[in-house]
Amino acid sequence: MNDTANLRPKTREVDATPYAASLIEGHRDFGYSLETALADIIDNAITAGARTVELIADTVANEPWIALADDGSGMTEAELVEAMRLGSKNPTDEREAEDLGRFGLGLKSASFSQCRSLTVLTRQDGRTSCARWDLDRVAKRNDWSLELIDNPEVVTGHDLLAETGTVVIWEKLDRLSGGYTHDRAKRAEHMNSELSRAEHHLRLVFHRFLEGAKPRLKLSLNGRQLKPNDPMATSHAATQKDPEEVLRLRQGDVLIRCHTLPHHKRMSREEWEEIGGPEGHLKAQGLYVYREKRLIIAGGWLGLARQTELSKLCRIAVDIPNTMDAEWKIDVKKASAQLPPVVRERLKKVVERFVGTSKRTYRSRGQKLVDEARFPIWNRVQKDGQIVFRPNLEHPVFQTYAEQLPEELREGFERCLRIVGSGLPIETLHAELVGNAEAVTADETSAADLEELIYSLAVNLVENGMSTDALIDTMKNYAFLRSKWDSVEPILQKFLAEAE
Numbered sequence: 040m041n042d043t044a045n046l047r048p049k050t051r052e053v054d055a056t057p058y059a060a061s062l063i064e065g066h067r068d069f070g071y072s073l074e075t076a077l078a079d080i081i082d083n084a085i086t087a088g089a090r091t092v093e094l095i096a097d098t099v100a101n102e103p104w105i106a107l108a109d110d111g112s113g114m115t116e117a118e119l120v121e122a123m124r125l126g127s128k129n130p131t132d133e134r135e136a137e138d139l140g141r142f143g144l145g146l147k148s149a150s151f152s153q154c155r156s157l158t159v160l161t162r163q164d165g166r167t168s169c170a171r172w173d174l175d176r177v178a179k180r181n182d183w184s185l186e187l188i189d190n191p192e193v194v195t196g197h198d199l200l201a202e203t204g205t206v207v208i209w210e211k212l213d214r215l216s217g218g219y220t221h222d223r224a225k226r227a228e229h230m231n232s233e234l235s236r237a238e239h240h241l242r243l244v245f246h247r248f249l250e251g252a253k254p255r256l257k258l259s260l261n262g263r264q265l266k267p268n269d270p271m272a273t274s275h276a277a278t279q280k281d282p283e284e285v286l287r288l289r290q291g292d293v294l295i296r297c298h299t300l301p302h303h304k305r306m307s308r309e310e311w312e313e314i315g316g317p318e319g320h321l322k323a324q325g326l327y328v329y330r331e332k333r334l335i336i337a338g339g340w341l342g343l344a345r346q347t348e349l350s351k352l353c354r355i356a357v358d359i360p361n362t363m364d365a366e367w368k369i370d371v372k373k374a375s376a377q378l379p380p381v382v383r384e385r386l387k388k389v390v391e392r393f394v395g396t397s398k399r400t401y402r403s404r405g406q407k408l409v410d411e412a413r414f415p416i417w418n419r420v421q422k423d424g425q426i427v428f429r430p431n432l433e434h435p436v437f438q439t440y441a442e443q444l445p446e447e448l449r450e451g452f453e454r455c456l457r458i459v460g461s462g463l464p465i466e467t468l469h470a471e472l473v474g475n476a477e478a479v480t481a482d483e484t485s486a487a488d489l490e491e492l493i494y495s496l497a498v499n500l501v502e503n504g505m506s507t508d509a510l511i512d513t514m515k516n517y518a519f520l521r522s523k524w525d526s527v528e529p530i531l532q533k534f535l536a537e538a539e
């Protein structure tokens with residue numbers, strides 16, 4: 040009964056080599072976009088020690104092409120053949136520190152996601168080698184034989200090859216044509232807009248490499264140098280940087296650093312929009328995970344918190360080494376990852392504390408604005424756990440006017456104000472405030488209205504015993520008036536002059 044030998048399967052072997060044509064076509068759909076594909080090729084250049092990467096795109100040619108030329112180590116022919124192999128490296132092998140690679144698939148799958156013809160030209164020790172995967176050729180032959188090109192000087196992009204370095208050339212850009220196969224102008228327009236999106240992404244993903252007086256990497260697009268886009272706005276004087284926290288794990292150290300971005304009023308509109316990215320600040324808040332200084336996750340709380348207006352300025356930089364890939368489930372594209380449980384636990388505490396504090400600051404500031412002004416135009420009323428905003432009928436502006444009305448009209452006037460209050464379009468406001476809060480503003484006040492408001496306020500305050508000296512300070516406490524102080528001050532001076 041215990042004779043396990045009988046339980047062992049009896050095996051035979053047959054050849055089940057994958058069909059080259061279908062397997063290689065399948066490598067087109069790992070979910071790369073142009074930007075993640077370009078980033079993956081640039082990763083290889085950085086790992087090869089490149090100091091400059093030139094991205095050249097000819098979008099108007101009869102047959103458009105894209106090339107990435109680096110001045111890294113280059114490869115020998117044998118290395119090139121290995122590099123072109125699908126799965127050239129085992130993901131469980133240890134990587135050198137600073138190696139940005141992952142599965143030994145990036146070069147191929149990133150390229151095939153965009154093109155049907157991948158040519159790699161490389162030069163090391165004065166020897167030039169060139170190899171090509173053309174998916175149409177693979178489809179015809181259905182085998183894994185790689186084309187080596189012995190006269191590389193005829194290859195598009197050959198003139199970009201450095202003394203030592205590598206050029207990756209994408210041709211047959213079927214995925215980038217936007218469906219405009221015959222309309223060349225439309226096709227170029229589509230490609231250019233894709234490239235400009237990619238440009239934003241690359242400036243973000245590699246910002247740590249592009250920064251500083253002597254940047255680690257110079258990256259250009261069609262000859263134009265790309266500037267870094269730092270999502271933490273580190274160099275901005277008003278950015279709040281908390282001290283770094285170190286999480287020591289068996290596989291290496293994880294560094295955590297909380298940043299609070301400056302309020303949008305303290306930045307130029309361009310700066311604000313740039314770090315907000317294409318989807319805006321609400322979506323851009325959250326964790327920024329860097330693997331070997333290269334950004335792999337840009338924003339979002341990975342389930343640790345909600346993205347709210349109150350935490351909109353919170354961003355946490357998390358630095359991980361490449362020794363934790365398996366734990367983080369870094370995908371082929373290096374565009375997604377999951378928090379390992381031990382990091383998750385710790386990070387959850389950091390996020391709760393950080394986001395929680397930022398909410399409190401916001402709230403107390405909100406409360407103050409209302410309390411500070413002795414006569415708010417709107418009252419914030421808390422009732423039954425709900426918060427209601429109500430026009431303040433006691434406000435001198437309303438009071439003064441109401442007093443001038445004949446008795447029978449006063450009731451109607453007050454009703455109108457109450458209706459304005461209950462008609463506050465809360466849902467529309469919510470919708471607008473989410474993601475677009477800084478664009479929502481109060482209506483402008485005309486000069487005449489402002490004067491009326493200031494006068495009735497001032498009269499009321501003076502009548503209630505306030506000295507004229509204290510008047511200016513009190514008025515300044517009014518957020519509403521402070522925001523237009525340049526217009527308020529002359530009116531107030533006029534009032535004071537008249538009062539003397």
Ligand SMILES: Nc1ncnc2c1ncn2[C@@H]1O[C@H](COP(=O)(O)OP(=O)(O)O)[C@@H](O)[C@H]1O
Pocket residue numbers: 083084087109111112113114121122123127128139140141142143144145146147204205
């Ligand atoms: N620009 C380059 N310069 C030098 N070597 C490169 C370059 N691009 C790719 N390689 C070589 O090809 C190999 C395979 O690249 P890739 O398919 O992206 O896988 P991975 O980056 O995960 O190793 C790399 O490990 C590297 O040895």
Ligand SMILES: [Mg+2]
Pocket residue numbers: 079082083139140141144145146
């Ligand atoms: Mg790679």
